[in-house]
Each structure stands twice: as structure tokens, then as C-alpha cells.
Amino acid sequence: MxxxxxxxxxxxxxxxxxxxxxxxxxxxxxxxxxxxxxxxxxxxxxxxxxxxxxxxxxxxxxxxxxxxxxxxxxxxxxxxxxxxxxxxxxxxxxxxxxxxxxxxxxxxxxxxxxxxxSGEEPEVTPLSISTHPDLSGTYQVEGNNPDGSEYLAEVVLKDYHGLYLVEFYLDDYSIFGFGLCHQDQFLVGWFEQEQMVFGVSLLELEDEENLSGPWILYGNDGLGYEYWTKQ
Structure with a gap:
């Protein structure tokens, strides 16, 4: 945009x-x-x-x-x-x-x-980036695929001008993206051009070390779910 x-x-x-x-x-x-x-x-x-x-x-x-x-x-x-x-x-x-x-x-x-x-342009308070708490670090991930199968992975978050670069590692597979934090919501967009992987996750900050929420990949109409724990 x-x-x-x-x-x-x-x-x-x-x-x-x-x-x-x-x-x-x-x-x-x-x-x-x-x-x-x-x-x-x-x-x-x-x-x-x-x-x-x-x-x-x-x-x-x-x-x-x-x-x-x-x-x-x-x-x-x-x-x-x-x-x-x-x-x-x-x-x-x-x-x-x-x-x-x-x-x-x-x-x-x-x-x-x-x-x-719809209708007249409303007066609203714009949403803003939240920079605290700092989410940078390595997370252990426990997840469920849309078919119910389970997986373990690792996610690394790195500061990126107040946003985050995101690296996701699952066995020999990796995918990258970037994210933003607004209040207690953490949004991640996933992109991997060569394998045409494209998706989004929306995780809720449970506390400063734990996040959880759903994800979806393009071409798959089912939702997965992940739990992130900071190491």
C-alpha cells in the first residue's frame, strides 16, 4: 500500500x-x-x-x-x-x-x-505502532496445522525501525516476514517467493514472554494455531 x-x-x-x-x-x-x-x-x-x-x-x-x-x-x-x-x-x-x-x-x-x-468520513483516533514490550529474541513454537497435526519450530524476532523482522525455522525449512505490534496484538506477514509461500499470523501478547494466535497460508482455507514462548 x-x-x-x-x-x-x-x-x-x-x-x-x-x-x-x-x-x-x-x-x-x-x-x-x-x-x-x-x-x-x-x-x-x-x-x-x-x-x-x-x-x-x-x-x-x-x-x-x-x-x-x-x-x-x-x-x-x-x-x-x-x-x-x-x-x-x-x-x-x-x-x-x-x-x-x-x-x-x-x-x-x-x-x-x-x-x-460507509457514509460520511468518521473522525477516529489513528492506530499506532507499539514498541513496548520489546519482542526481540528467540521463541520456541508449538503449533497445529489446519488438519490437526502438530509441529515444533523456532522463531527469531529482530528490531526493524520499530517493526520486526521475523525468521521462522521448521526442520530444514525456513520462511521470513516482518511484523508490527499494536497494543496486545502482534501481526506478522509471511513471504517466501521461490516456494510461493504467503500467509499471515495474528498473535495476542499474553505477557512479555508468551504469544498465541491463528495463522493462514494462501491456498489453504483452514486456520492453524501457534503458541510462542520466549527462550
Missing amino acids: KLLTVSTILLILLLGISGAVSLESEYLISGKTEYGDYYGNLEINSYGEGYEVYWEISSGEIYYGIGLTQQDYLAVAYYDEGYSTIGIVLYKVGEDILNGLWAAPGEPPVIGTEVAY
């Missing part, structure tokens, strides 16, 4: 946890970055167990993404056709309002806020 200059259609697959409020609707978009403001339209439709979202903003690139909901948050990871741009978005879900905080990697990374709404 870098700020560009002509119209974008952004297709996002958003997978909601069972029981979540339906987000299917049409929205207007108002967003801000350090480079300026942008506007557009957002249309969310049902897509199997989740949603299909068409997002038109002031740029000319096409993006694709996947996401999930937990509590009253919607987490999205997205990428463009050439994998040259990846990003993450955390929305706090309100009545006819999605109050968003987003980031895309760079040196330094781009961080922006966005509101998607």
Missing part, C-alpha cells in the same frame, strides 16, 4: 474466524502517510470461508493478499504481482468502519494509517 499516483485495484483474501461479524460491504477509503494523503474505494465480498476484497486507491499497481480476524481485529498481508512490494495491515473493526494501521518494508519502512468507512 505504498502511496502512488494512479488508481489501484487491490485484491485481498480475508479469512474470518467462525463467529466473526461479516465485513461484506462497500467502503470509502481515506489514508495518510508521511508522503501525503490518498483516497479510494473498498469492496468486500464473500469468498468461500472468507472474503474477497477489491481495493481501489490512488496508485497503478495491483496487489493480492490474505488475512484473518481475531477478536475485533482484521489482519491482512498483501503483495504485488512481481513480489517487489509486500506489506501488512491491521484493522480494528467497528460498526461500518475499519480503522487501519499498515506498513511496507524499506529503508526505513513506510508506515501509514487508513480508514475504510
Whole structure:
């Protein structure tokens, strides 16, 4: 979601946890970055167990993404056709309002806020990055795949301009991403171009050493779940 200059259609697959409020609707978009403001339209439709979202903003690139909901948050990871741009978005879900905080990697990374709404543009308090507690470190991971099978892994978090670089190791397999923390929610977008792995996790901070929450990979409509314990 870098700020560009002509119209974008952004297709996002958003997978909601069972029981979540339906987000299917049409929205207007108002967003801000350090480079300026942008506007557009957002249309969310049902897509199997989740949603299909068409997002038109002031740029000319096409993006694709996947996401999930937990509590009253919607987490999205997205990428463009050439994998040259990846990003993450955390929305706090309100009545006819999605109050968003987003980031895309760079040196330094781009961080922006966005509101998607129906009707008049609302006045909302923008979401912000939380830098405390410091989540940097190595975590032991116990997880469950969508089919119920279990796995053990290791995750390393490294500070990245107030965000986090994320390294995930499972046996001989590794995948990388980046994340942001907002209050007690930690959002991670996973990207591995060669093996076409693309997904998102939304973990709740239980305390300064433990996190847990669901994850989903593109092409798999089931949710997995992970427990992280700091070593």
C-alpha cells in the first residue's frame, strides 16, 4: 500500500474466524502517510470461508493478499504481482468502519494509517505502532496445522525501525516476514517467493514472554494455531 499516483485495484483474501461479524460491504477509503494523503474505494465480498476484497486507491499497481480476524481485529498481508512490494495491515473493526494501521518494508519502512468507512468520513483516533514490550529474541513454537497435526519450530524476532523482522525455522525449512505490534496484538506477514509461500499470523501478547494466535497460508482455507514462548 505504498502511496502512488494512479488508481489501484487491490485484491485481498480475508479469512474470518467462525463467529466473526461479516465485513461484506462497500467502503470509502481515506489514508495518510508521511508522503501525503490518498483516497479510494473498498469492496468486500464473500469468498468461500472468507472474503474477497477489491481495493481501489490512488496508485497503478495491483496487489493480492490474505488475512484473518481475531477478536475485533482484521489482519491482512498483501503483495504485488512481481513480489517487489509486500506489506501488512491491521484493522480494528467497528460498526461500518475499519480503522487501519499498515506498513511496507524499506529503508526505513513506510508506515501509514487508513480508514475504510460507509457514509460520511468518521473522525477516529489513528492506530499506532507499539514498541513496548520489546519482542526481540528467540521463541520456541508449538503449533497445529489446519488438519490437526502438530509441529515444533523456532522463531527469531529482530528490531526493524520499530517493526520486526521475523525468521521462522521448521526442520530444514525456513520462511521470513516482518511484523508490527499494536497494543496486545502482534501481526506478522509471511513471504517466501521461490516456494510461493504467503500467509499471515495474528498473535495476542499474553505477557512479555508468551504469544498465541491463528495463522493462514494462501491456498489453504483452514486456520492453524501457534503458541510462542520466549527462550
